[in-house]
Amino acid sequence: xxxxxxxxxxxxxxxxxxxxxxxxxxxxxxxxxxxxxxxxxxxxxxxxxxxxxxxxxxxxxxxxxxxxxxxxxxxxxxxxxxxxxxxxxxxxxxxxxxxxxxxxxxxxxxxxxxxxxxxxxxxxxxxx
Numbered sequence: 001x002x003x004x005x006x007x008x009x010x011x012x013x014x015x016x017x018x019x020x021x022x023x024x025x026x027x028x029x030x031x032x033x034x035x036x037x038x039x040x041x042x043x044x045x046x047x048x049x050x051x052x053x054x055x056x057x058x059x060x061x062x063x064x065x066x067x068x069x070x071x072x073x074x075x076x077x078x079x080x081x082x083x084x085x086x087x088x089x090x091x092x093x094x095x096x097x098x099x100x101x102x103x104x105x106x107x108x109x110x111x112x113x114x115x116x117x118x119x120x121x122x123x124x125x126x127x128x
Contacts, residue, residue, distance in 0.1 A: 021103045022102050023102075026112070052072070086121065086122055
């Protein structure tokens with residue numbers, strides 16, 4: 001019992017330092033949703049407008065340690081290919097998780113983390 005009490009006191013005595021602010025609603029989250037809708041529909045104009053020229057998309061499941069990711073033109077090309085060749089493509093929040101915008105102190109960085117569920121059904125290939 002005494003050990004548990006000491007452990008509890010040790011935790012409460014630790015210094016807590018804020019490293020920034022986490023937002024549940026933020027224009028950055030709205031932009032991510034706009035990107036997702038444009039990707040699903042293959043909307044090249046919207047993707048071109050909202051993606052930075054040096055945008056990169058990296059497959060987190062890749063085992064290639066040298067993977068440099070896809071650049072802006074490849075991301076847009078993938079969106080167009082997917083929209084033309086996939087019967088059903090949806091990106092939804094993976095509840096109960098929700099997106100967060102994290103604004104870090106010093107450095108002016110904003111990170112938006114989403115927890116999406118991708119549902120994909122491919123068109124059948126017609127045989128000759």
